[in-house]
Amino acid sequence: MTVDYLYNPYPLARNSVFANKGMVATSQPLAAQAGLEMLKKGGNAIDAAIATAAALTVVEPTSNGIGSDAFALVWTNNQLYGLNGSGPSPKNISIEAVRRKGHEKMPAHGLVPVTVPGAPSAWVELSKRFGKLPLPDVLEPAIRYAEEGYPVSPTLGKSWDLSYKNYKTLLYGEEFKGWFETFAPNGRAPRIGEVWKSKAHAETLHSIAETNAESFYKGDLADQIADFFSKHGGFLSKEDLAVYKAEWVNPISIEYRGYNVWEIPPNGQGIVALMALNIAKGVEWNDKDTVDTYHKQIEAMKLAYTDGKAYVTDPKDMKMAVEDLLSEVYGQQRRALIGEEAMSPEPYQPVHSGTVYLATADGDGNMVSFIQSNYMGFGSGIVIPETGIALQNRGHDFSLDETHPNALKGGKKTYHTIIPGFLTKGKEAVGPFGVMGGYMQPQGHMQVIMNTIDFHLNPQAALDAPRWQWLKGKKVMVEPHFPSHLAQALSRKGHEVEVAIDSGSFGRGQIIWRDWETGVLVGGTEGRTDGSIACW
Known part of the structure; x- marks a missing residue:
């Protein structure tokens, strides 16, 4: 055995789970089931990871979204691969430009801390290089959850309510209207057990699936994101989106x-x-x-x-x-x-922070460690109207001190908190x-x-x-x-x-x-x- 699986000093703790054909572990049961669907359809651990990640944008929006960043470690063909799906700051942002907006440090919410979202590109890169199933099939469970709705689970409901109460006192201005329309349509957070759905979220996921995320970075969705930032005085542009691609490392x-x-x-x-x-x-x-x-x-x-x-x-x-x-x-x-x-x-x-993590494995030896995050709960508080795209606020970690190692400048990736891990012994995973x-x-x-x-x-x-x-x-x-x-x-x-x-x-x-x-x-x-x- 690789480790002593039998030892558990906590007699009232849950037991570990055993299987041999495939496994998906994550923070939401419905998302785990989405990954398992892919394995049972003949997909591999990579397909399962993408399906789970996409589903998590729907069933755990308090921690991640379509506008997230993502990182992955993939074990396949007896080798470990790394994928960095974090995006850089907008090309035209600078310390001086942020200070001119009245900020002495990088804000946590609003348009300023939004960097290029990397998650959709990460899904595509994983699918193209290692996946077995077409991307529309892989994103189908997430689209279904968004379209048909799902009951809010206990931890999710608690976090959602806390975020709503916090945002109600913090987020003012027209740019935040989309968040409240999307995530508090009845003037409150959905309650535990209440069914929540988002047709716009489903349509956006469908568009990403059908175009391999081209719509998100170069097409109609990119236009909507760029127009929103231009209208409200943000820095992110269509050019920033168009040149981005998740990076194999x-x-x-x-x-x-x-x-x-x-x-x-x-x-x-x-x-x-x-x-x-x-x-x-x-x-x-x-x-x-x-x-x-x-x-x-x-x-x-x-x-x-x-x-x-x-x-x-x-x-x-x-x-x-x-x-x-x-x-x-x-x-x-x-x-x-x-x-x-x-x-x-x-x-x-x-x-x-606000982050989701998942692990997948299949019967052929493929395994994935995947993490995706909007940062600080729902992220920036910016949701692009009629798209369901909740954007992260990773730029918050930049410093406005020019001498700091993580000082803000255009086109730079910030210090990033989300990290997937993987363990090997010798040549074995x-x-x-x-x-x-x-x-x-x-x-x-x-x-x-x-x-x-x-x-x-x-x-x-x-x-x-x-x-x-x-x-x-x-x-x-x-x-x-x-x-x-x-x-x-x-x-x-x-x-x-x-x-x-x-x-x-x-x-x-x-x-x-x-x-x-x-x-x-x-x-x-x-x-x-x-x-x-x-x-x-």
Whole structure:
């Protein structure tokens, strides 16, 4: 076996799910079923991933949309491929232009933080290179959900209501009218169990499917997006859309105790997870639930994040090479800084996010790790009228300080929080994993991988385990069910520990591992959301 699938220290936790013909793990049951439909129609894991991702724009709009960005790691033909579906800033944007609009820092909502959406192009690139089924067939379940409607699930309903109440007080102006018409047509968010539908969303997905997204980047939909931005004084243009294409990239990795952990290279923050694990692998981890284990994990993550925020940006503008940040020497130097007391590195202020993650696998050995996001919930608050296209606000992470490594300029990709993960051993795939949730994502990746490799937890147990989240300085937040005696012990080491009211900000993950001897798939799904595994 690749890992000890049987160990679960949480007797009341759900069990991992086993199958051998195919599996889809994601945060919404209907989206998981959309992926399974593709597998049963003769499609592969890539078709299943695209179908699930498209469905998630409909059944979890609080986290992603047609105007999202996306990243993917694809295992096929015994090789791992990476796809960067994040878009650059508009060509004509600049620090000076944003300041002239009265902003001292990049806003979170509105037209200014919108960068070129990459998700539709990512779907097309995956389909063209590795898919088996025609794109119209793959997007059909998502189109059906949008056209016929679906009942709102519990976590989705709660998030939708919170977003509506927040937007009602924050979003003023004609440019935000489309969001309220689309997502609060009755003057409120849809309630849990209430059926919501969007004919415009369905028509847009149909157009993307029939034209391989040409309509979105060069055709009628591109015209509608560009005209809207021109009308309301935004920066995104049809030229920005027309020249965009999701980019195939070489995944990056580190060796960790006989395994290789893989991430998408910058501009994504996956390198932060690898840096933290590179520091951690020089430490002996005897038991999971000890103060020494949690203390050193947190300290390693602090160091990795401090350096990630200092260097990660568009690869063209990075001041330090990826190879140097992941080198053994660098890991040793940073590890040497970990002492018995909590340190306070240069702080940053994380923000909450809106992201969906999914993992797929088929009976032929193909596996996909896929993540898609609008950022900060619904994103920019901009919905192009009569299209259902909710646009992300990734440009919010740009700095208006010209000396900052992630300083805004036209045509540049920003530091990106969404990261899919993948695990291999030797020449064999173990499988896809991910933990969505803004700046929690590398922290979740580190904890899930260590739970798997160091502490031998099965996929469901690895996800169910209580999580911690470093905020800034010495501040650490832990989940409500985190052992209180360990939280107190961390406080005695100088950590400023805060116990969260709920688990909403601790990430939402999915895992599928494959036993390469038997071909059996074993999956875990997130209990912190409406997580579901569909399999056969």
